[in-house]
Amino acid sequence: MERALREIGAARYHDKHPFHILMREGRLTEGQLQAWALNRYYYQSRVPLKDAALMARMVDPALRRVWSRRVLDHDGKAEGEGGLARWLLLCERLGLAREDVVAERGILPATRFAVDAYIDFVRSRSLLEAIASSLTELFSPGIMRERLGTMLAQYDVIDEQALSYFTVRLDQAPADADFALDYVKRHATTPDLRQAVCDALLFKTDVLWAQADALQHAYVEPGLPPPGAFRPEA
């Protein structure tokens, strides 16, 4: 099953998406990066809700204890700490107004639909499928490392502090992914369950890909932001 999961990542993780290829090659404009950071904020802001929804289904305190670290990693122990605060810092460095981002102004409807579908999946599917849907983190260190290099080199407004979200996640994501992978390997004890695990990961790659599609359509090609969506300054 692990091989099947890794094949799904190799074929369908969003590092293959044209929008992320442009980012990796340093070919996005600052306006396009702003649109990415703003929309990704919506995803980031909902990840702890997704993890809390998962915890709300875990009857085993030991499992909740492990999973609660994810919420803590995002929220931090105090105001201004945690992954979400670090993402807001990146948004500000890219020139977005913090209050606009937090108010979720101008976020693409397609971003909301994809992210909300992810939360709904975690709430309504089996605990095994819900945990399996987090397995995209198996593939995230690669894309994060590439972004770090490119963004530091290509964009004057970005320094190492602005990218602290990624440097910290590079520490956290592998441990999170290893735990989830170990969990699904131990609990997917029949062919049907193993298929359900793979389907959950496929679903999650769709969630990420749909967000990249929406950014590409609105801000790159053809570049037609829908009514009410963020528009970069010319």
Next chain:
Amino acid sequence: MERALREIGAARYHDKHPFHILMREGRLTEGQLQAWALNRYYYQSRVPLKDAALMARMVDPALRRVWSRRVLDHDGKAEGEGGLARWLLLCERLGLAREDVVAERGILPATRFAVDAYIDFVRSRSLLEAIASSLTELFSPGIMRERLGTMLAQYDVIDEQALSYFTVRLDQAPADADFALDYVKRHATTPDLRQAVCDALLFKTDVLWAQADALQHAYVEPGLPPPGAFRPEA
């Protein structure tokens, strides 16, 4: 509104229930205490799920940060710590087998229905109502203090360590209740919302009362445990 909430507590909190009056007066048999501890375990085990479900609806990281302390208080930082572990200790001291309790064997169906209705309430109602439903903690220190005194005096198997769940909660509950009370006072800004807050507390007192009713019916008067339910040894 605070006066209305306190009146609800004075009239309907389960410290007025015949079963809890018997407990306070030290007139429950050890078998009846076992039935209480076993059924209350189901409630205790679901409280962190309820709190995680609440967190899953909190978009504000600061609010999640405060509420996550409740989950941590129940689960502890490590195996054997936290309120749920302390409740299990009390169950063991009362002569229940730990594995039977954790497997939720013999719990009254009416206990499950009431507790599950509470979780459903927290998932489906407004965040304000969900937070308001926790306000029974305004009234819990009284009943907990009375239990501590009585149980130490009346039951040989009970010592201070066995009651550590209550001594720790006596520290935690007032802070939790104060936060929730302050939250509902700040957010219930219209008569309709204030009514919804009072209704949520009424609902929660019903949840607690129904559990006491089920214990009373099954184990005191008439004393007819339903099929499959725990039966104290003669």
